[in-house]
Amino acid sequence: MSGTLRRATAGAPSLEKLCPGLAPGSSGGGGGFPSVRPRRLRQSPAMRRLVAEVRLNPADLVLPMFVKEGLDEARPINSLPGVVQHSRDSLRRAAVEAVQAGVGGLMLFGVPTERDHCGTTDAVLNDAIADVIAEVGNDTVVMTDLCLDEFTDHGHCGILAADGTVDNDATLLRYAEMAVAQADAGAHVLGLSGMMDGQVGVVRAALDAAGHTNAVILAYAAKYASGFYGPFREAVESQLQGDRKTYQQDPANAAEALREVALDVAEGADIIMVKPALPYLDVLRQVADAVDVPVAAYQVSGEYAMVEAAAANGWINREQVMLETLIGARRAGADFVLTYWATEAASLVAAQ
Ligand code: PBG
Numbered sequence: 001m002s003g004t005l006r007r008a009t010a011g012a013p014s015l016e017k018l019c020p021g022l023a024p025g026s027s028g029g030g031g032g033f034p035s036v037r038p039r040r041l042r043q044s045p046a047m048r049r050l051v052a053e054v055r056l057n058p059a060d061l062v063l064p065m066f067v068k069e070g071l072d073e074a075r076p077i078n079s080l081p082g083v084v085q086h087s088r089d090s091l092r093r094a095a096v097e098a099v100q101a102g103v104g105g106l107m108l109f110g111v112p113t114e115r116d117h118c119g120t121t122d123a124v125l126n127d128a129i130a131d132v133i134a135e136v137g138n139d140t141v142v143m144t145d146l147c148l149d150e151f152t153d154h155g156h157c158g159i160l161a162a163d164g165t166v167d168n169d170a171t172l173l174r175y176a177e178m179a180v181a182q183a184d185a186g187a188h189v190l191g192l193s194g195m196m197d198g199q200v201g202v203v204r205a206a207l208d209a210a211g212h213t214n215a216v217i218l219a220y221a222a223k224y225a226s227g228f229y230g231p232f233r234e235a236v237e238s239q240l241q242g243d244r245k246t247y248q249q250d251p252a253n254a255a256e257a258l259r260e261v262a263l264d265v266a267e268g269a270d271i272i273m274v275k276p277a278l279p280y281l282d283v284l285r286q287v288a289d290a291v292d293v294p295v296a297a298y299q300v301s302g303e304y305a306m307v308e309a310a311a312a313n314g315w316i317n318r319e320q321v322m323l324e325t326l327i328g329a330r331r332a333g334a335d336f337v338l339t340y341w342a343t344e345a346a347s348l349v350a351a352q
Contacts, residue, residue, distance in 0.1 A: 323345065
């Protein structure tokens with residue numbers, strides 16, 4: 001062993017010089033050391049690349065994008081530095097840029113100028129779908145948020161009953177209408193994010209009846225009532241008072257996520273999602289082990305914002321933490337990740 005140490009340090013100052021008094025140790029006990037040394041596989045960038053268990057590819061990243069009705073030019077979102085509310089034109093340009101960077105898909109959210117009780121002001125989203133499909137529809141996967149919260153004057157993901165509770169079954173009727181309109185506009189994948197019971201089955205039936213048998217359903221199967229959606233509420237100018245705890249999941253529960261996922265798969269979900277990502281990596285792993293459909297993770301607005309804020313203060317290395325959070329979601333079992341960093345991260349990993 002001392003021979004090995006001498007070889008490794010040949011030409012360098014002796015250990016005695018660097019750390020006076022520190023003598024080469026005795027041979028190790030059990031456990032395989034000194035012949036077993038995990039550090040061998042970490043000794044160079046090339047070696048580490050060779051043995052990496054998961055990788056981040058541009059196609060694993062999906063970019064969420066906001067388009068606001070009536071805007072002439074993109075408008076920054078204060079709590080999401082680097083993310084904007086797009087005009088129809090800037091949306092098309094940003095979509096092209098993302099696709100050129102190699103992202104796997106785009107997820108579109110609409111922000112209306114007017115809202116009503118039943119969330120019928122979703123034309124802005126359908127128009128944006130048609131625009132993006134015309135621009136990049138052959139080159140990427142165009143996804144849409146299928147939910148009412150951006151369009152309702154009360155900000156909930158469903159229709160409210162007279163007593164103020166969210167009416168599950170009435171909401172499903174609106175989801176079915178929206179789904180057909182989004183598929184008519186050309187959307188490839190519909191992201192059902194409302195957490196209503198039965199939403200996947202009802203939307204699948206409505207799509208099939210309208211001839212959209214190829215429209216893919218991405219079910220936000222395990223979506224938690226999370227404080228990490230804060231900046232998103234600014235992005236879509238949400239009118240919500242209160243919370244979504246009667247329909248989104250309790251952060252304490254993981255077995256419940258498996259039940260939600262199993263129900264969505266049984267109802268015909270093609271892809272399922274866990275959301276948020278970072279505080280729920282254990283759920284992601286359990287879900288990925290349990291299903292045989294693709295699994296997505298949504299790195300939500302608050303996850304992005306806290307990294308950007310810490311980086312802006314010089315407290316963390318922005319790019320390192322960005323890529324670490326994304327590879328973490330991949331390692332936990334996500335086949336792809338929705339992230340506001342998608343375009344930049346795709347360029348970074350392509351250059352690696
Ligand atoms: C609902 C929806 C939300 C997000 C995506 N879809 C908001 C919510 O459930 O309150 C949040 C995404 C994010 O925070 O980045 N349409």
